Amino acid sequence: MRIAPVLGRxxxxxxxxxxxxxxxxxxxxxxxxxxxxxxxxxxxxxxDQMISDGISVIPGHVQIHHPGYLDDxxxxxxxxxxxxxxxxxxxxxxxxxxxxxxxxxxVITSERESxxxxxxxxxxxxxxxxxxxxxxxxxxxxxESVDDSGIVIGAKLAGTLETExxxxxxxxxxxxxxxxxxRGFRVVGLFHANIESYEDSFVFVGKRTAQDLLHIGxxxxxxVFVGDDYxxxxxxxxxxxxxxxxxxxxxxxxxxxxxxxxxLKTMDGFMLIWVVVIFLAxxxxxxxxxxMAVFERVREIGLMLALGMKPAMxxxxxxxxxxxxxxxxxxIGDVLAYATVKPLESGIDISIVAQGxxxxxxxxxxxxxxxxxxxxxxxxxxxxxxxxASLSPAWRASRxxxxxxxxxxx
Amino acid sequence: xNITLRLAxxxxxxxxxxxxxxxxxxxxxxxxxVFMISLQFGMYGLMIDNTLQVFTGHLQVQAPGYxxxxxxxxxxxxxxxxxxxxxxxxxxxxxxxxxWAFGLASSAERSYGIGIYGVEPEFEPKVSxxxxxxxxxxxxxxxxxxxIVIGSVLARNLRVSVGDEITILGSGVDGSFAAAVLNVAGIxxxxxxxxxxNIAEIPLATFQEIFFMNGAGHQVVIMAxxxxxxxxxxxxxxxxxxxxxxLVVQDWDALQPGLKQMIQADMSSAFFMYGILVILVAFxxxxxxxxxxxxxxxEFGVVMALGMKPGRxxxxVMLETAxxxxxxxxxxxxxxxxxxxxxxxxxxxxxGMEEMAAQxxxxxxxxxxxxxxxxxxGPTVVFLFCLLASVYPAWRxxxxxxxxxxxxx
Numbered sequence: 001m002r003i004a005p006v007l008g009r010x011x012x013x014x015x016x017x018x019x020x021x022x023x024x025x026x027x028x029x030x031x032x033x034x035x036x037x038x039x040x041x042x043x044x045x046x047x048d049q050m051i052s053d054g055i056s057v058i059p060g061h062v063q064i065h066h067p068g069y070l071d072d073x074x075x076x077x078x079x080x081x082x083x084x085x086x087x088x089x090x091x092x093x094x095x096x097x098x099x100x101x102x103x104x105x106x107v108i109t110s111e112r113e114s115x116x117x118x119x120x121x122x123x124x125x126x127x128x129x130x131x132x133x134x135x136x137x138x139x140x141x142x143x144e145s146v147d148d149s150g151i152v153i154g155a156k157l158a159g160t161l162e163t164e165x166x167x168x169x170x171x172x173x174x175x176x177x178x179x180x181x182x183r184g185f186r187v188v189g190l191f192h193a194n195i196e197s198y199e200d201s202f203v204f205v206g207k208r209t210a211q212d213l214l215h216i217g218x219x220x221x222x223x224v225f226v227g228d229d230y231x232x233x234x235x236x237x238x239x240x241x242x243x244x245x246x247x248x249x250x251x252x253x254x255x256x257x258x259x260x261x262x263x264l265k266t267m268d269g270f271m272l273i274w275v276v277v278i279f280l281a282x283x284x285x286x287x288x289x290x291x292m293a294v295f296e297r298v299r300e301i302g303l304m305l306a307l308g309m310k311p312a313m314x315x316x317x318x319x320x321x322x323x324x325x326x327x328x329x330x331x332i333g334d335v336l337a338y339a340t341v342k343p344l345e346s347g348i349d350i351s352i353v354a355q356g357x358x359x360x361x362x363x364x365x366x367x368x369x370x371x372x373x374x375x376x377x378x379x380x381x382x383x384x385x386x387x388x389a390s391l392s393p394a395w396r397a398s399r400x401x402x403x404x405x406x407x408x409x410x
Numbered sequence: 411x412n413i414t415l416r417l418a419x420x421x422x423x424x425x426x427x428x429x430x431x432x433x434x435x436x437x438x439x440x441x442x443x444v445f446m447i448s449l450q451f452g453m454y455g456l457m458i459d460n461t462l463q464v465f466t467g468h469l470q471v472q473a474p475g476y477x478x479x480x481x482x483x484x485x486x487x488x489x490x491x492x493x494x495x496x497x498x499x500x501x502x503x504x505x506x507x508x509x510w511a512f513g514l515a516s517s518a519e520r521s522y523g524i525g526i527y528g529v530e531p532e533f534e535p536k537v538s539x540x541x542x543x544x545x546x547x548x549x550x551x552x553x554x555x556x557x558i559v560i561g562s563v564l565a566r567n568l569r570v571s572v573g574d575e576i577t578i579l580g581s582g583v584d585g586s587f588a589a590a591v592l593n594v595a596g597i598x599x600x601x602x603x604x605x606x607x608n609i610a611e612i613p614l615a616t617f618q619e620i621f622f623m624n625g626a627g628h629q630v631v632i633m634a635x636x637x638x639x640x641x642x643x644x645x646x647x648x649x650x651x652x653x654x655x656x657l658v659v660q661d662w663d664a665l666q667p668g669l670k671q672m673i674q675a676d677m678s679s680a681f682f683m684y685g686i687l688v689i690l691v692a693f694x695x696x697x698x699x700x701x702x703x704x705x706x707x708x709e710f711g712v713v714m715a716l717g718m719k720p721g722r723x724x725x726x727v728m729l730e731t732a733x734x735x736x737x738x739x740x741x742x743x744x745x746x747x748x749x750x751x752x753x754x755x756x757x758x759x760x761x762g763m764e765e766m767a768a769q770x771x772x773x774x775x776x777x778x779x780x781x782x783x784x785x786x787x788g789p790t791v792v793f794l795f796c797l798l799a800s801v802y803p804a805w806r807x808x809x810x811x812x813x814x815x816x817x818x819x
Binding site for chain 2: 018072113274282
């Protein structure tokens with residue numbers, strides 16, 4: 001057992017015998033490792049941002065609807081529970097936040113133009129924590145209560161409608177009896193959103209006001225629930241499912257926004273492919289280096305074998321050499337990745353391609369996110385694959401015939 | 411054969427394993443580059459075509475400011491005669507006039523706000539793929555019938571089918587109340603939910619009547635023979651309409667600014683990855699060539715003592731690299747093109763791609779196309795970087811001193 005430190009020291013010295021080769025190989029490994037993690041951090045950051053923007057609009061991690069609502073978002077397909085019943089079921093159930101809301105398609109008309117929008121009747125106090133609208137950044141004011149008589153629309157929509165804070169607009173939608181329900185609202189605030197198209201498509205009114213307009217008593221079309229972590233919504237899903245019967249449909253956010261859900265799922269796969277591709281590109285160089293290292297000391301290996309060193313030890317020593325090379329390279333790559341990602345964490349402005357990013361569903365600021373688990377994944381994958389790639393040259397080295405090897409002319 | 415050439419070739423195969431490993435690195439990244447670049451170019455082309463073929467077209471004649479605000483009163487006056495004149499002037503029937511209005515569509519049971527296009531039934535199929543996507547019923551045919559074609563999701567939500575009536579409410583160009591009852595002639599399915607839920611088409615003459623357009627519309631859509639022909643065509647259209655008052659010609663990039671930017675964003679991240687791959691291969695070559703130079707120090711000392719110039723030795727090393735690089739280029743390009751062509755026939759899909767593809771108007775299965783450019787561009791860059799990597803080993807030879815060199819082993 002005491003042989004291990006000796007082998008380690010031998011491997012270390014051999015590594016620096018040809019320092020140029022080692023340094024070139026180390027540079028290649030470091031650059032590869034850095035690229036693995038840097039790229040991963042950028043992509044992670046983008047997807048995280050997309051999802052947090054996306055979830056804040058859906059919003060919530062888990063939602064309940066009438067079973068027909070998602071396909072036919074009409075007021076006729078509203079929840080079978082009243083607000084009082086919902087509160088009885090879910091208050092104190094341990095969510096970070098939850099709220100019920102009225103969400104129906106509507107037409108908004110100014111004296112100049114009309115547009116189709118999604119009307120959100122909300123309880124502003126309950127949604128403050130997870131709304132995609134920053135209440136404090138609203139021009140004018142945000143809604144103050146469930147029976148606020150004003151309307152808050154997006155800044156972009158206001159431009160199209162040629163309206164502004166203080167002016168009146170008419171909102172037209174349909175009540176459960178299929179009668180046109182309309183009413184005038186005073187615009188009290190204009191909101192801004194990370195994704196410009198949200199400013200076009202959503203308008204906010206008080207929940208009670210919306211319920212009155214639609215003649216639906218105190219019922220709503222959806223309830224949304226927010227837990228601790230959007231990546232793991234199962235606890236929330238389980239609590240919600242247990243509290244309702246099958247007259248409503250419980251959905252995770254990944255089922256409502258399948259594009260985002262797929263993005264999140266394919267992310268891990270993409271990263272693994274990227275890490276493996278980089279590794280493969282590196283592996284040729286790695287194997288080559290080891291082959292060279294073995295080749296130029298065939299005689300020494302022969303001598304060691306002749307002196308009684310076991311083939312397994314030769315094998316072990318070459319493997320240690322390879323692992324040392326990879327380990328140091330990875331370490332430098334890790335440090336490089338940390339050093340480059342850290343200063344960028346406050347965000348990279350990519351607004352020159354803002355509209356393009358919006359097609360991806362991403363906003364124009366990119367916040368790279370280096371996750372520990374991604375760093376570990378990259379390091380572990382490289383070490384494990386590196387181990388297997390080194391097996392062949394190490395095996396060959398340990399199989400030399402001592403006499404042949406010693407007499408080999410270098 | 412030239413003696414240097416022969417020397418280089420033989421030197422390369424003194425260590426066949428090393429040469430193959432280095433060439434292997436090149437072939438690996440070349441195959442990847444050829445495949446990825448072919449796939450990318452193919453996807454960008456599809457993305458542009460599929461997006462533009464829905465409604466945008468290559469060029470549009472509009473009122474100034476219309477593209478940003480889409481206001482009802484930003485009109486193109488006498489839009490049908492204008493389109494007719496352009497069709498004659500450019501001898502093309504891929505030019506069509508349109509109007510666009512927002513309205514509330516109501517059936518007996520439901521109402522939804524939708525965008526309503528007024529189109530020329532004979533020419534719309536030449537500029538848009540929506541008419542070809544009719545799933546039930548027929549596309550519009552009579553120029554002034556009170557017919558409407560709607561998306562499949564809208565039809566389901568409104569609970570109407572072909573032959574039913576829909577009421578349209580909206581406001582006319584002068585702000586007055588506009589209403590009409592229309593007959594559902596057909597239902598289309600594009601597969602893009604947003605379009606299938608939000609869009610309806612009616613004949614342009616009917617549109618002008620309902621919304622009091624007084625002969626006006628909002629856009630003349632023009633398809634060019636190819637993307638490359640757009641700038642030239644734009645200039646010609648601009649000249650042709652210069653006498654028609656305050657109108658502008660917008661190209662597809664101005665109409666869909668996200669499209670090009672998305673491609674740029676995607677390209678820059680892809681080029682980062684390709685760049686890393688190329689650099690790693692270059693390092694591999696650098697290492698190999700440096701080794702091969704170092705282990706031949708003794709030998710180089712001998713030939714230099716015999717009168718060989720260091721410059722010639724340097725060229726020898728570069729030549730060795732070039733040969734190895736050429737081998738990698740040829741093998742990589744062939745293997746990459748073969749893979750691409752094979753997948754081009756079979757099609758290519760990965761789990762989850764359908765959801766992603768729908769976001770970008772792409773089909774769920776991609777057929778990459780290998781072109782000469784997409785096949786050669788990656789391997790050529792790899793080749794150049796490999797040559798660059800061998801500059802240092804070759805340059806080292808200049809400092810070699812024959813006597814010292816002969817002493818090393």
